[in-house]
Amino acid sequence: xxxxxxxxxxxxxLRRSNVDTDQIIPAVYLKxxxxxGFEDGLFAAWRGDEQFVLNQEPFRAxxxxxxxxxxxxxxxxxxxxxxxxxxxxxxxxxxxFADIFRGNAGKxxxxxxxxxxxxxxxxxxxxxxxxxxxxxxxxxxKTVVAKDFTAPFxxxxxxxxxxxxxxxxxxxxxxxxxxxxxxERRRQxxxxxxxxxxxx
Amino acid sequence: MSRTLAEKVWExxxxxxxxxxxxxxxxxDLHLLHEVTSPQAFDGLRLAGRQxxxxxxTIATEDHNVPTIDIELPIAxxxxxxxxxxxxxxxxxxxxxxxxxxxxxxxxxxxxGPQLGLTQPGMTVVCGDSHTSTHGAFGALAxxxxxxxxxxVMATQTLPLRPFKTMAITVDGELKPGVTAKDIILAVIAKxxxxxxxxxxxxxxxxxxxxxxxxxRMTVCNMSIEAGARAGMIAPDQxxxxxxxxxxxxxxxxxxxxxxxxxxxxxxxDDAEFDAEVRLDADELTPxxxxxxxxxxxxxxxxxxxxxxxxxxxxxxxAAEKALTYMGLEPGxxxxxxxxxxxxxxxxxxxxxxxxxAAADVLRGHKVAxxxxxxxxxxxxxxxxxAESEGLHEVFLxxxxxxxxxxxxxxxxxNPDQLKPGERSASTSNRxxxxxxxxxxxxxxxxPLVAAATAVRGTLSSPxxxx
Numbered sequence: 001x002x003x004x005x006x007x008x009x010x011x012x013x014l015r016r017s018n019v020d021t022d023q024i025i026p027a028v029y030l031k032x033x034x035x036x037g038f039e040d041g042l043f044a045a046w047r048g049d050e051q052f053v054l055n056q057e058p059f060r061a062x063x064x065x066x067x068x069x070x071x072x073x074x075x076x077x078x079x080x081x082x083x084x085x086x087x088x089x090x091x092x093x094x095x096x097f098a099d100i101f102r103g104n105a106g107k108x109x110x111x112x113x114x115x116x117x118x119x120x121x122x123x124x125x126x127x128x129x130x131x132x133x134x135x136x137x138x139x140x141x142k143t144v145v146a147k148d149f150t151a152p153f154x155x156x157x158x159x160x161x162x163x164x165x166x167x168x169x170x171x172x173x174x175x176x177x178x179x180x181x182x183x184e185r186r187r188q189x190x191x192x193x194x195x196x197x198x199x200x
Numbered sequence: 201m202s203r204t205l206a207e208k209v210w211e212x213x214x215x216x217x218x219x220x221x222x223x224x225x226x227x228x229d230l231h232l233l234h235e236v237t238s239p240q241a242f243d244g245l246r247l248a249g250r251q252x253x254x255x256x257x258t259i260a261t262e263d264h265n266v267p268t269i270d271i272e273l274p275i276a277x278x279x280x281x282x283x284x285x286x287x288x289x290x291x292x293x294x295x296x297x298x299x300x301x302x303x304x305x306x307x308x309x310x311x312x313g314p315q316l317g318l319t320q321p322g323m324t325v326v327c328g329d330s331h332t333s334t335h336g337a338f339g340a341l342a343x344x345x346x347x348x349x350x351x352x353v354m355a356t357q358t359l360p361l362r363p364f365k366t367m368a369i370t371v372d373g374e375l376k377p378g379v380t381a382k383d384i385i386l387a388v389i390a391k392x393x394x395x396x397x398x399x400x401x402x403x404x405x406x407x408x409x410x411x412x413x414x415x416x417r418m419t420v421c422n423m424s425i426e427a428g429a430r431a432g433m434i435a436p437d438q439x440x441x442x443x444x445x446x447x448x449x450x451x452x453x454x455x456x457x458x459x460x461x462x463x464x465x466x467x468x469x470d471d472a473e474f475d476a477e478v479r480l481d482a483d484e485l486t487p488x489x490x491x492x493x494x495x496x497x498x499x500x501x502x503x504x505x506x507x508x509x510x511x512x513x514x515x516x517x518x519a520a521e522k523a524l525t526y527m528g529l530e531p532g533x534x535x536x537x538x539x540x541x542x543x544x545x546x547x548x549x550x551x552x553x554x555x556x557x558a559a560a561d562v563l564r565g566h567k568v569a570x571x572x573x574x575x576x577x578x579x580x581x582x583x584x585x586x587a588e589s590e591g592l593h594e595v596f597l598x599x600x601x602x603x604x605x606x607x608x609x610x611x612x613x614x615n616p617d618q619l620k621p622g623e624r625s626a627s628t629s630n631r632x633x634x635x636x637x638x639x640x641x642x643x644x645x646x647x648p649l650v651a652a653a654t655a656v657r658g659t660l661s662s663p664x665x666x667x
Contacts, residue, residue, distance in 0.1 A: 015518070016518075016519075016522070017515040017516075017518070017519050018394055018395075018494050018519060020494065020631075020633045022612075022631065022633040022634070022635060022636050023633065023634060023635075026613065026635050026639070027264075027612045027613045027614040027636075028613055028614060028639075030236050030264075030614065031236075031265065031277075031279040031280055031282070031283050031614070032279070032283075033239035033240070033243075033282060033283055033286045034239075034240070034243075035240045035243065045634060045635050045639060068515055069395065069515060070394055070395040070398075070428070073394055073395070073428065073494070074330065074425075074426075074631060074633060075329075075330050075612075075631075076237065076328060076329055076330040076344035076345060076346055077236075077237065077346075078237065078240075078328075078346035078347040078348060079347075081346070096395055096398065097398075098395075098398065098428060099398055099399060099428070099430050100330060100344055100345070100346060100425075100430060103345075103346060103349065104346035104347075104348065104349075107346065107348035107349065108348065156221065156362070157220075157221035158218075158221040158222055158223055158360075158362075161221065169348070169352055169360065170248070170250075170351065170352050170355050170356060172360070173225060173352065173355075173356045173358060173360060174355070174356060176215065176216050176225060177356075179215050179216045179225070180215055180225075180227070180253075180356060180357065180358055183215040183227050184227075184357075187227075188458070188459075188462070189455070190451040190455035190456075190458055190459050191229060191320075191323070192230070192317065192318050192320060192449040192450075192451075193256040193257060193449075194230075194255075194256055194257060194258060194259040194297050194318065194449075195256050195297075196297055197448050197449070
């Protein structure tokens with residue numbers, strides 16, 4: 001994973017709450033077995049509408065999505081994060097993220113920056129009044145800056161550290177392989193395994 | 201120190217406590233796989249030259265993409281076929297037990313685990329699927345994960361996680377006839393909202409929950425994610441033990457006694473404190489249906505489509521306006537007057553044998569209304585075989601419904617079972633999101649009883665409307 005310290009890009013106002021992962025990428029686009037190429041599925045149903053924000057210049061080239069509360073609810077599909085990143089997004093700002101989406105974003109290097117809803121509203125107005133406004137998201141400082149607008153955001157410290165360092169979770173865990181082996185020695189013998197049983 | 205059920209299960213699985221901002225490392229007892237969220241994880245292992253640490257704690261089934269008719273033929277959609285074949289290749293290469301299409305144990309991953317007896321109290325269970333919360337019905341800590349986490353569990357059998365907060369959902373009283381577990385959970389979600397459970401594990405408790413069967417408890421826990429909670433749990437009791445005993449992977453003999461002794465300790469201590477508490481009165485619940493495009497937009501069947509103008513919160517008002525436009529509904533329309541084209545009985549929420557029995561009891565002696573199509577899709581091949589041994593399929597077929605093979609089917613638009621644009625369904629599944637059941641499709645979430653009555657009348661109905 002590439003390290004993330006700061007990103008500046010065109011902000012995209014998405015005035016919707018409860019943007020579930022079926023809207024971010026509908027199920028029909030989940031059939032690919034590779035990790036790339038999901039940009040076509042991003043907001044596929046909404047992109048059919050000419051008025052949709054990503055069909056407008058200069059938002060088409062946006063990389064900082066500013067969305068309503070409860071972003072990323074529903075399905076656990078990490079494809080939602082891949083689709084946003086394949087399209088070019090590096091940051092999503094919302095006042096509330098679904099837990100699984102937030103976790104998936106952190107694994108892939110998409111910054112899920114949690115701001116107060118009042119700041120989201122201010123940012124929406126700014127981006128709508130002056131389309132093409134660039135937004136700078138600084139992970140080290142935990143700030144969102146656009147023109148004279150500045151707001152803090154929250155992200156958990158561990159995810160922030162991993163993103164700043166660009167560290168791979170699995171490699172971090174494997175440092176503790178001995179602890180895992182020791183834990184396995186203590187597990188109850190009656191816990192089930194999936195070893196095949198005789199036909200019933 | 202007094203602890204909640206969730207805290208007990210958590211602490212029993214800590215491999216290593218994190219220090220400072222670092223999360224705990226939690227051991228995972230059971231990892232369930234399916235074809236959609238695993239291929240990129242297997243690829244990641246291959247790229248890094250890693251193996252699956254515990255294939256003996258891992259099991260796979262094919263469910264999301266599979267057709268529910270003509271399953272002896274190759275899957276017609278080449279992209280779906282590739283995804284299913286990729287799972288087969290990956291499971292063979294990495295030594296994972298797989299129940300493929302046509303196998304006697306194949307079915308929806310969350311139906312298969314419990315029915316094999318692999319889901320047991322006090323375990324940690326994960327799957328790249330948000331409805332993994334289903335397994336919490338056994339007092340397991342079970343939650344959905346993304347594909348990066350799938351790869352992490354494959355490689356290490358652990359996950360780095362920060363403790364959840366705990367929320368008690370207490371449902372006391374007695375459900376009236378015709379009111380089911382589905383109505384409980386739809387009412388809970390409408391009450392706390394789709395974000396109300398974020399960051400929490402929900403523990404369902406109270407006399408109405410204790411009175412539920414295991415399958416009904418699975419329906420409740422299944423939709424915890426629809427309230428934003430990654431996991432929902434119910435303390436194990438005699439109902440739980442009776443369900444597990446004798447299943448293929450259940451402990452036996454002295455192991456059974458040791459297991460039950462441990463399972464009996466898995467209850468929230470009397471003086472333990474939850475971070476939040478919510479109460480519902482079971483006696484006041486009635487059949488519940490959704491009118492909008494998220495599972496929190498629900499009301500009693502006796503209500504009417506709400507007027508967005510009356511909603512104070514701006515975000516909720518805008519969401520309601522957009523939902524009604526998408527759903528093609530007018531404020532003030534009685535929910536009972538809404539016509540449907542399709543009725544879907546199935547899914548990991550309501551595709552178990554008790555769901556099929558309940559719907560068959562309503563349908564017996566009735567016909568599916570003209571112009572309405574009803575799909576009955578068992579959650580697993582075992583459920584299908586059981587239903588056929590009880591003659592339920594004959595009830596469905598006599599009523600004019602379609603009797604299908606096992607799979608996720610119309611719960612999500614990944615396989616051939618989909619709504620067409622503008623079509624409206626009454627569905628026993630878990631999500632009424634825009635386009636969830638097919639592009640442009642309109643979904644009303646309902647219980648199996650309401651689904652069956654709706655099929656007969658052609659409008660959203662409860663069994664009481666059939667008399």
